[in-house]
Amino acid sequence: MRKRFTVQEYKEGVLSGDRSRLSQAITLAESALESDLKLASDLVQEVLPYTGNSIRIGITGVPGVGKSTFIEAFGQLLVDSGKSVAVLAVDPSSQKSKGSILGDKTQMEKLAGDKRAFIRPSPTGSTLGGVSSKTREAMLLCEAAGFDVILIETVGVGQSETAVKSMVDFFLLLMLAGAGDELQGIKKGIMEMADGVVIHKADGDNIANAKRAKSSYENALHLFPLGENNWSTPVITASSMTKEGLNDSWEMIKKYKDKMQESGFWESNRASQRLSWLDENLQFLLGKFFLEDQQVQKILTKNRKRVENGELSPLALARDLIHTFLRSK
Numbered sequence: 510m511r512k513r514f515t516v517q518e519y520k521e522g523v524l525s526g527d528r529s530r531l532s533q534a535i536t537l538a539e540s541a542l543e544s545d546l547k548l549a550s551d552l553v554q555e556v557l558p559y560t561g562n563s564i565r566i567g568i569t570g571v572p573g574v575g576k577s578t579f580i581e582a583f584g585q586l587l588v589d590s591g592k593s594v595a596v597l598a599v600d601p602s603s604q605k606s607k608g609s610i611l612g613d614k615t616q617m618e619k620l621a622g623d624k625r626a627f628i629r630p631s632p633t634g635s636t637l638g639g640v641s642s643k644t645r646e647a648m649l650l651c652e653a654a655g656f657d658v659i660l661i662e663t664v665g666v667g668q669s670e671t672a673v674k675s676m677v678d679f680f681l682l683l684m685l686a687g688a689g690d691e692l693q694g695i696k697k698g699i700m701e702m703a704d705g706v707v708i709h710k711a712d713g714d715n716i717a718n719a720k721r722a723k724s725s726y727e728n729a730l731h732l733f734p735l736g737e738n739n740w741s742t743p744v745i746t747a748s749s750m751t752k753e754g755l756n757d758s759w760e761m762i763k764k765y766k767d768k769m770q771e772s773g774f775w776e777s778n779r780a781s782q783r784l785s786w787l788d789e790n791l792q793f794l795l796g797k798f799f800l801e802d803q804q805v806q807k808i809l810t811k812n813r814k815r816v817e818n819g820e821l822s823p824l825a826l827a828r829d830l831i832h833t834f835l836r837s838k
């Protein structure tokens with residue numbers, strides 16, 4: 510078993526920006542062991558006053574849209590302008606995410622080698638709830654370590670976007686220019702979640718297509734009512750190959766930050782995110798403790814078949830299990 514440090518030791522390491530201690534602290538938060546999770550949760554509480562100072566950016570898009578390449582190029586731009594950048598990933602199918610975020614070493618090598626960047630592949634875990642809550646803890650630990658910008662990549666198409674949206678300040682959607690069918694296949698919900706859209710790979714022969722796609726998306730986005738933050742989602746074209754549009758992407762995010770800080774939405778959004786993290790953690794932990802209870806497991810295993818056969822009502826069994834659990838406490 511790997512060595513554990515005290516909360517104080519982790520705290521000092523993280524706050525001083527010690528990379529290996531930060532990595533170890535994140536590993537702790539990703540552990541399946543209850544004792545590790547307790548330590549990690551004490552640590553996050555300890556460093557909480559030192560969190561909240563970064564810009565949290567979620568980056569999403571279908572596989573192949575160029576997320577890894579964009580993160581590498583965009584991260585490099587930030588690092589070159591003197592910012593420190595941490596890259597995290599949310600993905601329930603972790604193998605895929607590892608491939609995406611670290612596997613293509615030629616893409617991430619430069620950024621990974623920069624001392625102002627920290628790249629962490631997605632945690633291994635089976636449930637999205639578990640994985641996304643671990644990513645939140647990882648994000649807070651990175652903030653405490655002093656990173657200016659946190660980039661959170663999500664590979665999934667669907668559920669994981671919602672999870673990421675609920676932990677970031679700015680949600681960036683990468684899209685590709687199609688041949689006239691730009692709006693097909695894109696879930697309206699994901700478009701609505703976006704605070705900014707980047708038409709990616711706008712280089713070479715694709716520039717004209719990308720420009721056309723930009724107008725289509727602008728038109729489509731105009732049809733959506735403005736949200737609570739009163740922000741109309743900009744669409745820009747960019748290429749991670751030529752680096753064209755990367756600076757515009759950053760300017761767009763900075764503009765968003767300025768406007769939202771001015772209106773108070775920045776903080777009110779974070780406040781409501783904290784409350785939803787609480788609700789999510791409660792649900793996740795309740796489920797975890799309940800299903801790990803031996804008595805519950807025993808009855809459940811014994812009676813699943815009867816529910817399947819239609820002999821026993823699912824509600825009756827569920828209620829019985831809850832009462833058994835409560836009585837055992």
Ligand code: GDP
Pocket residue numbers: 570571572573574575576577578579609613616709710711712747748749750751
């Ligand atoms: P991901 O699956 O979304 O992470 O996509 P990747 O970053 O792995 O990129 C998928 C492919 O698109 C790779 O072959 C990249 O070389 C290519 N690609 C990424 N960015 C660009 C770009 O800006 N322009 C062009 N032309 N190709 C790109």
